[in-house]
Amino acid sequence: MLENLSVTEKQILERLKTIPDPEVEVNIVDLGLIYEIRHNEKEKNINIVMTLSARGCPVGDTIMQHVETVTKAFLPEYDVNVELTWEPQWTPEMITPDGKALLNM
Amino acid sequence: MQAGLSTKNAPSPSVVLPHYAAGAIFFIIASVLLFFASENLANTFIGPKILGLTHILVLGWITVIIFGALYQLIPVVMEVKLFSEPLAHISFYTLVTGTVLLSYTFWNNYINQTIYLQTGGTLIFISVILFVINVLFSALKTKQKTLENLFIVTSAGWLLLTVLLGIFITLNPVLHFVPKSNLELLKIHVNFGLIGWFMMLVIGVSSTLLPMFFIAHKLNRTFIHLAYYFTNGGLIFLMLTLYFDTNILFKITAGLILVAGIIFFIKYNFDAYKKRLRKKLDIGMKLSVFAFVLLFLTLIFGIFSVLNIEILTEYNSSIYAAYGISLILGFFSALILGQMYKTLPFIVWLKLYQDKVGKFKIPMPAHIYSAKVADWHYYSFITAIIIILTGVFLKESILIKISAVAFFITASLYTFNTFKILFHKDKSELLN
Numbered sequence: 001m002l003e004n005l006s007v008t009e010k011q012i013l014e015r016l017k018t019i020p021d022p023e024v025e026v027n028i029v030d031l032g033l034i035y036e037i038r039h040n041e042k043e044k045n046i047n048i049v050m051t052l053s054a055r056g057c058p059v060g061d062t063i064m065q066h067v068e069t070v071t072k073a074f075l076p077e078y079d080v081n082v083e084l085t086w087e088p089q090w091t092p093e094m095i096t097p098d099g100k101a102l103l104n105m
Numbered sequence: 106m107q108a109g110l111s112t113k114n115a116p117s118p119s120v121v122l123p124h125y126a127a128g129a130i131f132f133i134i135a136s137v138l139l140f141f142a143s144e145n146l147a148n149t150f151i152g153p154k155i156l157g158l159t160h161i162l163v164l165g166w167i168t169v170i171i172f173g174a175l176y177q178l179i180p181v182v183m184e185v186k187l188f189s190e191p192l193a194h195i196s197f198y199t200l201v202t203g204t205v206l207l208s209y210t211f212w213n214n215y216i217n218q219t220i221y222l223q224t225g226g227t228l229i230f231i232s233v234i235l236f237v238i239n240v241l242f243s244a245l246k247t248k249q250k251t252l253e254n255l256f257i258v259t260s261a262g263w264l265l266l267t268v269l270l271g272i273f274i275t276l277n278p279v280l281h282f283v284p285k286s287n288l289e290l291l292k293i294h295v296n297f298g299l300i301g302w303f304m305m306l307v308i309g310v311s312s313t314l315l316p317m318f319f320i321a322h323k324l325n326r327t328f329i330h331l332a333y334y335f336t337n338g339g340l341i342f343l344m345l346t347l348y349f350d351t352n353i354l355f356k357i358t359a360g361l362i363l364v365a366g367i368i369f370f371i372k373y374n375f376d377a378y379k380k381r382l383r384k385k386l387d388i389g390m391k392l393s394v395f396a397f398v399l400l401f402l403t404l405i406f407g408i409f410s411v412l413n414i415e416i417l418t419e420y421n422s423s424i425y426a427a428y429g430i431s432l433i434l435g436f437f438s439a440l441i442l443g444q445m446y447k448t449l450p451f452i453v454w455l456k457l458y459q460d461k462v463g464k465f466k467i468p469m470p471a472h473i474y475s476a477k478v479a480d481w482h483y484y485s486f487i488t489a490i491i492i493i494l495t496g497v498f499l500k501e502s503i504l505i506k507i508s509a510v511a512f513f514i515t516a517s518l519y520t521f522n523t524f525k526i527l528f529h530k531d532k533s534e535l536l537n
Contacts, residue, residue: 019463022454022470024320024383054317056181058451061113062459069463091322092382104384 002034008075009037012046015074019066022059026102028067032094035085045079046071051090060084114180116187118456120194122527124173125449127201128441129520131165136512138212139493143505146497150425151288157212159433163298164204164229167437171306172196172236174448175257179243182253182313188242196235203228218279226272233268237261252329256309259337263301270294285348293347300340300363303437308332308370311440315374318390318447319381328373335366353413360411364404371397387471388479392443395487399435406431426497434512435490442486442519449526450474457531465533473529474522482518485511 005013017029028034028050036049048067052060064082071080095103138161139146142154149155176193180186187193206225214222240261244254274290277283283290312329316322339362346355374397386394406428413421450470458467489511496504 020469022451023318025469025471053320056184056313057317058115058177058181059455062455062462065459066462073463092320095382103382105382 002037005037006039008039008041012037012039012048012071012074015070016048016067019063019070021053021063023057024053024103026099028063030096030099030102032090032096032099033063034067039078044077045081046075047081047083049083049085051085053090055086114184114186115452115455116176116180116190116193118452120187120190120197121173121177121452122449123197124169124176125445125523126527127197128166128170128173129516129523131161131169131204132438132516133513133520135161135166136509136516139512140506140509143496143502143509146426146505147500147502148422150422150429151291153214154212157208157210159429160204160208160211162433162438163303164200165208167303167433167441169197169200169204170441170445171303172200174444175240175306175310177448177452178310178314179240179257182249182251182257182310183243183247184249185243185246188239188246192235192239196232196239199228199235200232203230203232218275222275226275230268230272233264237265252326252333253309253313256305256312256333259333260302260306260309263297263305263340267294267297267302270297289347289350293344296340296343296347299432300336300343304367305336307437307440308336308367311370312373314444314447315393316377318393319377320383321377321380323380324373324376326373328369328376332366332369332373335362335369337366339363339366356411360408364408367400367404371400387446388476388483389443389446392439392446392483392486395483396436396439396443399431399439399490403428403431403436420498423498423500427494430493430497431490434493439486442482442515445519445523446474446479449523453526453529457529458533461533464536466536467533474526478518478522478525482515482522485518486515489515 002013013029013034016034017027019028020026021028021031021033024031031053033052034048034050036047038047040046048071050064050067052063057063064084068080068082071082072078092105095105135158138154138158142158145152145154172193176187203225206221207229208225210219210222210225240257244258247254270290271294273282274287274294277285277290278287308329312332316324339359342362343356343359345351346359378394383390406424410421410424410428450473453473454468454470458465461467489508492504492511493508496502496508
């Protein structure tokens with residue numbers, strides 16, 4: 001999960017906060033959809049593991065494409081790989097306190 | 106392509122979007138016809154005008170939109186591409202033309218054999234066959250053997266039976282297949298259509314969509330399994346009791362099994378509503394929640410219409426009419442009005458902005474229609490429902506006329522938003 005992030009990984013995470021889930025209009029980081037960010041300086045690649053709030057989400061691959069575009073715009077010299085996982089399954093407990101505030105939870 | 110993603114399987118917008126446009130127009134036509142059928146509806150639940158109006162509603166308004174929505178939804182729940190887009194196109198045009206011809210005949214000539222009736226019936230039959238082929242062959246390709254898929258396939262089967270029985274009803278008086286009156290067969294036809302086709306589909310699709318839109322998790326899926334078995338079992342039992350005209354106890358038992366199935370469905374969605382993350386509901390979900398209030402009302406009218414209580418004999422015709430109204434103009438219509446806002450803006454948004462996310466400043470799906478107009482038709486719809494039910498019970502055609510005006514306002518505002526979404530132009534701006 002999002003622990004022990006490097007400075008670059010933290011910067012990527014901040015940029016991913018600009019991506020909203022079009023249905024709820026809350027950003028995907030605060031929704032808890034980003035599970036992992038791995039930045040490899042040597043091999044010049046970035047691996048992002050994420051999930052969606054529901055299987056079959058109609059805008060799922062648009063969100064993933066958005067993640068790739070935003071990351072690539074920040075670090076154009078890197079290869080960006082966005083991987084979708086259903087393990088562990090997303091639950092509302094993964095929403096950050098900021099996300100909960102945005103959702104009036 | 107990663108499992109669970111659906112956008113790449115989505116059909117071309119040209120398959121789906123015309124259904125939303127045509128459905129909205131049919132809703133306006135239905136509200137106009139309701140105005141002119143008000144005298145009839147104040148006194149009875151059956152007759153040429155009511156039959157014409159009902160078919161405009163169930164085929165033109167509800168079925169047309171459901172077909173379109175399903176073409177979009179099948180790839181989502183089955184995780185496969187739609188079997189055939191050309192078949193879907195042909196099915197759309199035959200359904201629309203057939204509905205106009207059939208409803209026109211019913212409105213004017215009841216069920217006399219005319220060229221319009223035969224052509225209309227044939228076109229609808231072709232449309233349904235093509236739709237069923239699309240559903241079944243898409244289902245055969247899927248690896249997702251889920252209950253939602255079973256609901257969709259089962260409902261397509263009931264739709265086929267509904268149409269076959271409809272054709273049978275028009276031929277039986279001439280060819281004398283079975284010694285049954287049209288009214289007896291009509292009751293089975295109506296239940297096949299309303300419960301087997303619409304309700305079965307709504308239960309299956311809602312059990313996927315509503316929790317997703319509510320963002321509700323950890324729901325007890327047993328209720329949806331029970332809803333499937335009770336609704337199908339109850340419908341088969343009801344069909345037998347109606348056909349063999351058994352005593353009232355059997356009819357009540359069949360009715361109770363059906364009611365139990367629908368209550369399991371309501372319970373599942375009520376849990377989703379209670380566990381929802383989004384406390385503030387948008388217009389789409391407000392209308393969907395109101396739909397469930399109307400479904401509850403339908404159950405009450407349904408129970409009274411089966412019980413046939415003696416002291417209410419004077420109101421029997423009103424109860425039958427109220428049952429049909431609260432289900433067709435109420436529950437199904439409210440759900441369609443609401444779910445349009447949860448589906449159509451996304452389809453158009455994906456078409457225009459899918460490749461622009463992250464590169465341009467783009468509007469969100471909720472920003473491509475007028476929220477104010479949606480709010481107005483939410484209130485005009487509630488007003489229309491209250492007035493029409495009051496009019497039916499008081500047998501006052503003037504109230505039904507007033508409700509028709511409220512439905513016309515609702516349909517017009519809804520159509521305005523539908524077309525605003527359909528004709529939305531790319532509003533992306535370069536990022537600073």
